[in-house]
Amino acid sequence: MTKDLFEFCCRMGDNTLVLGQRVSEWCGVAPVIEEDIALANMGLDLIGQTQLWLGLAGETEGQGRDADRLAFHRDVWDFRNVLLVEQPNGDFGQTLMRQFLFDAWHLEMLKALQSASHDQIAAIAEKSTKEVTYHLERSSDTVIGLGDGTEESHARMQAALDLLWPYAGEMFTADAVDKAIAEQGIAPDPASLRPAYDARLAEVLGEATLVRPVDDFAHQGGKTGVRHTEHLGHMLSSMQFLQRAYPDASW
Amino acid sequence: MYAQMIKSEASQEDPEALKAFQDRIDAGSKIEPKDWMPEGYRKTLIRQIGQHAHSEIVGQLPEGNWISRAPTLERKAILLAKVQDEAGHGLYLYCAAETLGVSRDQLTRDLLSGKMKYSSIFNYPTLTWADMGAVGWLVDGAAIMNQVPLQRTSYGPYARAMVRICKEESFHQRQGFDIMMKMANGTDAQRRMAQDALNRFWYPSLMMFGPSDKESVHSEQSMAWKIKMNTNDELRQKFVDQTAPQAEYLGLTVPDEHLKFNEESGHYDFSEPDWDEFFQVLKGNGPCNTERLAARNKAWDDGRWVREGLLAHAKKKRNAAIAAE
Numbered sequence: 275m276t277k278d279l280f281e282f283c284c285r286m287g288d289n290t291l292v293l294g295q296r297v298s299e300w301c302g303v304a305p306v307i308e309e310d311i312a313l314a315n316m317g318l319d320l321i322g323q324t325q326l327w328l329g330l331a332g333e334t335e336g337q338g339r340d341a342d343r344l345a346f347h348r349d350v351w352d353f354r355n356v357l358l359v360e361q362p363n364g365d366f367g368q369t370l371m372r373q374f375l376f377d378a379w380h381l382e383m384l385k386a387l388q389s390a391s392h393d394q395i396a397a398i399a400e401k402s403t404k405e406v407t408y409h410l411e412r413s414s415d416t417v418i419g420l421g422d423g424t425e426e427s428h429a430r431m432q433a434a435l436d437l438l439w440p441y442a443g444e445m446f447t448a449d450a451v452d453k454a455i456a457e458q459g460i461a462p463d464p465a466s467l468r469p470a471y472d473a474r475l476a477e478v479l480g481e482a483t484l485v486r487p488v489d490d491f492a493h494q495g496g497k498t499g500v501r502h503t504e505h506l507g508h509m510l511s512s513m514q515f516l517q518r519a520y521p522d523a524s525w
Numbered sequence: 526m527y528a529q530m531i532k533s534e535a536s537q538e539d540p541e542a543l544k545a546f547q548d549r550i551d552a553g554s555k556i557e558p559k560d561w562m563p564e565g566y567r568k569t570l571i572r573q574i575g576q577h578a579h580s581e582i583v584g585q586l587p588e589g590n591w592i593s594r595a596p597t598l599e600r601k602a603i604l605l606a607k608v609q610d611e612a613g614h615g616l617y618l619y620c621a622a623e624t625l626g627v628s629r630d631q632l633t634r635d636l637l638s639g640k641m642k643y644s645s646i647f648n649y650p651t652l653t654w655a656d657m658g659a660v661g662w663l664v665d666g667a668a669i670m671n672q673v674p675l676q677r678t679s680y681g682p683y684a685r686a687m688v689r690i691c692k693e694e695s696f697h698q699r700q701g702f703d704i705m706m707k708m709a710n711g712t713d714a715q716r717r718m719a720q721d722a723l724n725r726f727w728y729p730s731l732m733m734f735g736p737s738d739k740e741s742v743h744s745e746q747s748m749a750w751k752i753k754m755n756t757n758d759e760l761r762q763k764f765v766d767q768t769a770p771q772a773e774y775l776g777l778t779v780p781d782e783h784l785k786f787n788e789e790s791g792h793y794d795f796s797e798p799d800w801d802e803f804f805q806v807l808k809g810n811g812p813c814n815t816e817r818l819a820a821r822n823k824a825w826d827d828g829r830w831v832r833e834g835l836l837a838h839a840k841k842k843r844n845a846a847i848a849a850e
Contacts, residue, residue, distance in 0.1 A: 291598075295593060298592045298593065298601070298605055299592075299593055301589035301592050301605070301608050302582075302585030302586045302608065302612075303589075303820060303823070303824035303827075304824065304828065305824070305825075305827070305828025305829075305831035305832055306828060307582065307612050307616045307619075308616070309828075310585070310609075310612040311609055311612045311613055311616070314606075314608060314609035315609065317605050318602055318605050318606055318609070321601055321605065322602060325598050325602075328598075341598055342598055342599075345598055346596070346597075365827065366827070366828065366831045367831070416835075418838070419834065419835045419838040419839070420831065420834045420835065422838050422841065423833070423834025423835060423836075423837045423838040424830070424833050424834045426830045426833070426834070427830050427831065427834025427835075427837070428834075512593050513593060515594050516594060517596055520714055520715070523712045523714065524707070524711065525596035525654070525707060
């Protein structure tokens, strides 16, 4: 059970860590100052949630690893984030589409986790739900605004959706860890979140005049760590640089 | 000091109106956007507030350079929050400038074309993590020296913006000093980074106050108008007096063999920075001028479709709402 719980916390925490890291890459170069501020805000929330999830992971594991140890001293194969969040930022449309596809899942997941049989998980979920509700509101509005904006912005948003769609399905797949966690009453069966997700998507994409791709093929391998994309290693090599280059230092 | 070498404009208005305006300032009243003001006052302020705003925006880049490599989650969050604050400062300084009749878009175009300047300090690179400490400690420290008195500046919106900015800047400075303490008391490699950061940022920080007022032809009018509250040399001295003991506390060496406390004057004696270097950086020949301006231009150009898209959508919604009425 401990192993499954550790794994689950890493999945939640690595999602927020990797996405928070990606979002913060926009710092100082967003299309308008208001977006700089909003992206930084989202990045901050996600890094904050990471500290909670990976902190709990370390505590659960009981091997003396804290959140920083887990964030900065694991290699690609030990990361448990879904492939979606490690995709590069691309243009602003891709960044916001990635955010929307993730937020819509994230919010459903957190809402369900609020009634987890595990107190700390329920508490993290409660705090995070407030933040993520706002993230989803913002990413939905932006997807709608750009989808139903100019011809160019529409084309770019549709291209972003087509590009990222094959990475959405992984969030709803389940393996033995998910099953064990669900049996404990900690987390929902991932597939059970799909109807609400699909409904939200239909609503937002409809208003954005975007078309959901027909093919629901889903790339997998992120949350199990079996096969990440090539992008994650590059992200980690900069993110972990100081900790790796000066392992005896404290910061 | 985020606004350097601001050229103040002479005013050609009616001498009586100018005198009445000066009397108001001397009496300590605040000038508000709808009040009459000399054209020179307005133009000088636009230049000064605009340059300050640009500095906040460009200033995101050297620190943004280390967000993705911050060594712990907490340090990453603190740095991200700091850079976010800077974007916020830029935003409300642009708003303050807008009360003087210039749009944010116009100011942005003037920055991107190189017509308007930003503080030369941001044309220096951030090379190690200790630079995040040095920027907070020295650069924000120097900025605070200038901005604290500006809370009493004569133009209301600018003074009020400064009150908020100063609170956040002093928080940033403490965070910077905290990084320096950690580095200065860390491993040999960390100490080396800390000393190297001080070596590289000391003189550029002194330059932030601008050349000596003896050389400045613009200071007098700005000081009479209370747009500028102290001379460059006063502020520079104050900065050195505050910073030298802090360096000592950290066990770091200020790269100035002439730095010495003068019992007689009660102040530190110190060496002038290399003003030729300062003017070269101002001319565009600093280590990062080209990259900084290119990064801002790229962000603006890449973001065009986003701004246009969101604007088009807002228009559609507005039209639909009108049609529905």
